[in-house]
Amino acid sequence: MSDPVEFYFEFSSPYGYFAAQKIDQIAADNGRTCIWKPFLLGAAFKKTGMAPLVQQPMRGEYALKDWQRLSRYMDVAWKMPAVFPVHTVAATRAFYWINERDPDQARLLAKSLFHAVFGEGQDISTPQAVAAIAAALFVDKDELLAALEDQNVKDKMRAETDKALEKGVFGSPYFIVDGEGFWGSDRLWMVKKWLQSGGW
Amino acid sequence: MSDPVEFYFEFSSPYGYFAAQKIDQIAADNGRTCIWKPFLLGAAFKKTGMAPLVQQPMRGEYALKDWQRLSRYMDVAWKMPAVFPVHTVAATRAFYWINERDPDQARLLAKSLFHAVFGEGQDISTPQAVAAIAAALFVDKDELLAALEDQNVKDKMRAETDKALEKGVFGSPYFIVDGEGFWGSDRLWMVKKWLQSGGW
Numbered sequence: 001m002s003d004p005v006e007f008y009f010e011f012s013s014p015y016g017y018f019a020a021q022k023i024d025q026i027a028a029d030n031g032r033t034c035i036w037k038p039f040l041l042g043a044a045f046k047k048t049g050m051a052p053l054v055q056q057p058m059r060g061e062y063a064l065k066d067w068q069r070l071s072r073y074m075d076v077a078w079k080m081p082a083v084f085p086v087h088t089v090a091a092t093r094a095f096y097w098i099n100e101r102d103p104d105q106a107r108l109l110a111k112s113l114f115h116a117v118f119g120e121g122q123d124i125s126t127p128q129a130v131a132a133i134a135a136a137l138f139v140d141k142d143e144l145l146a147a148l149e150d151q152n153v154k155d156k157m158r159a160e161t162d163k164a165l166e167k168g169v170f171g172s173p174y175f176i177v178d179g180e181g182f183w184g185s186d187r188l189w190m191v192k193k194w195l196q197s198g199g200w
Numbered sequence: 201m202s203d204p205v206e207f208y209f210e211f212s213s214p215y216g217y218f219a220a221q222k223i224d225q226i227a228a229d230n231g232r233t234c235i236w237k238p239f240l241l242g243a244a245f246k247k248t249g250m251a252p253l254v255q256q257p258m259r260g261e262y263a264l265k266d267w268q269r270l271s272r273y274m275d276v277a278w279k280m281p282a283v284f285p286v287h288t289v290a291a292t293r294a295f296y297w298i299n300e301r302d303p304d305q306a307r308l309l310a311k312s313l314f315h316a317v318f319g320e321g322q323d324i325s326t327p328q329a330v331a332a333i334a335a336a337l338f339v340d341k342d343e344l345l346a347a348l349e350d351q352n353v354k355d356k357m358r359a360e361t362d363k364a365l366e367k368g369v370f371g372s373p374y375f376i377v378d379g380e381g382f383w384g385s386d387r388l389w390m391v392k393k394w395l396q397s398g399g400w
Contacts, residue, residue, distance in 0.1 A: 048258050049251075058248050058370035062383060072400050073393070170258035183262060186386035193273070200272050 004033040005191070006176040008164050010041035011110075012052075012086035013172035014067045017118040019185040020111065021076055023175065026188060030195035036107050038092045039161040044170045052085045070185075079121035086117055087125035089157070090148055094130045096156045097147040098139065108137055204233040205391070206376040208364050210241035211310075212252075212286035213372035214267045217318040219385040220311065221276055223375070226388060230395035236307050238292045239361040244370045252285045270385075279321030286317055287325035289357070290348055294330045296356045297347040298339065308337055 005027040009016030020036075027034035045051060053063040064080065071078030091113050099106035112133050116122040124130055127148045131141045147153050164174075168181050175182040175191050180199060182191050194200075205227040209216030220236075227234035245251060253263040264280065271278030291313050299306035312333050316322040324330055327348045331341045347353050364374075368381055375382040375391050380399060382391050394400075 044258070048256055050256075050259075051249075056248055056250075058244070058365075058368060059250075062368065062370065062381065065381075066383075069390075069400075073390070165258075168258060168262065170262065181262065181265075183266075184386065186384065189389070190269075190273070200269075 002032055003178060004035045005195070006035050006037055008037045008039055008169045008172065008174040008176070010172040011038055011088040011091045011113055011117065011124070012084070013041060014063070014118055015185040016172040017114045018067075018070055018074060018076065019173035019175075019188060020114050021074065022185075022188055023173075023191075026192050026195070030192070032195065035103075036095075036110055037160060037164060038088075038095050038110065039164040039169065039172075040088065040092060040157070041172050043161045044165060047165060048170050050170075054084060077115065077119035079119065081117055081121045081123060083123045083125065086123070090127045090130045091124055093148050093153050093157045094134060094144060096160060097144070097150070097153045098134070100156075105137060105139075109134055109139070112137065202232055203378060204235045205395070206235050206237055208237045208239055208369045208372065208374040208376070210372040211238055211288040211291045211313055211317065211324070212284070213241060214263070214318055215385040216372040217314045218267075218270055218274060218276065219373035219375075219388060220314050221274065222385075222388055223373075223391075226392050226395070230392070232395065235303075236295075236310055237360060237364060238288075238295050238310065239364040239369065239372075240288065240292060240357070241372050243361050244365055247365060248370050250370075254284060277315065277319035279319065281317055281321045281323060283323045283325065286323070290327045290330045291324055293348050293353050293357045294334060294344060296360060297344070297350070297353045298334070300356075305337060305339075309334055309339070312337065 005023065007019070007023050009020065024034050054060040067080070068078060095106050095110055098109055113124055113130070116124050116133055122129065124133065127145055131144045134144050135141050167176060171183050173185055175187070177191060177194050178199070180194060182194070205223065207219070207223045209220065224234050254260040267280070268278060295306050295310055298309055313324055313330070316324050316333055322329065324333065327345055331344045334344050335341050367376060371383050373385055375387070377391060377394050378399070380394060382394070
């Protein structure tokens, strides 16, 4: 089997949420697996000089409308969280801690977290909130809370974010297929074409 | 017939160039005409705090690659101009001057200008360069050069840019269909669906 599709995203990214509904199927339809790689978009913003969309004049208002419109078109649950952007350090650390032993469970957690944030508008910024969501997947709450303060887990998340930036990832979602980068949920069609054709 | 599709773009915008290859057909397929509305993207950048893509770390490198990839996929001529971004005041004024008497000819001029910039990598920043391109469409060179300094023409271009910003246009390309805004050449698929369905 060819290399997996790499799916980079930030848990606070609405377009990452929308892409998360589609990318596994697109990869599978083309005989590929998909690796989920959350990272801290704030670290990329420091390099690019960007700010969260909702804080940008004109672009922010458009984005709020666009997310609603996209959710209706895709028939995906949508509720803008009251606290936004979301602080995602706990969520991202939790993902990588679980991912070390069980990538499938980590992906389930990512889907649950995304649904909580954008499907239900929850605040997932605290370790407690993340642990409550993980508990529904039979992750021990105390173990998880301890892991979120473990230096190895902190270092792992930092290293994954650094690796993403080194690969040129500057936004969420971002996909890498055989070394080729694609930015944005609007580019899923191109990811699909690239997978089908091997590039052009 | 329903209202025309409004197509807002900046002559220095590669994604505007790509959208220009498609939007008339999409409108026509849905029983609509399309109005072309160039504006000065720099005026929008002052409101949004954005900068030209090529000047943005990481995003600029991605964009350069993305334009080449898109041009190959769409089979559209592509040559990045040596001087970029392009100073487009002369081009935009010329468009509106011609548009007052002949919108079809103005659109032809827009297509010629876009092709010159991104199909051939020409510098169209000077009145002389714009006049040379317009001359191929039988526009009198001296008349055009005079018009580019005409206060009415200057005011018209400024007013069109102001009107675009008032409508929420902050990027290029930007489409308005029955009052609904869509940003980016990546959203042509959604413009199409919106036209077909009347919205959702």
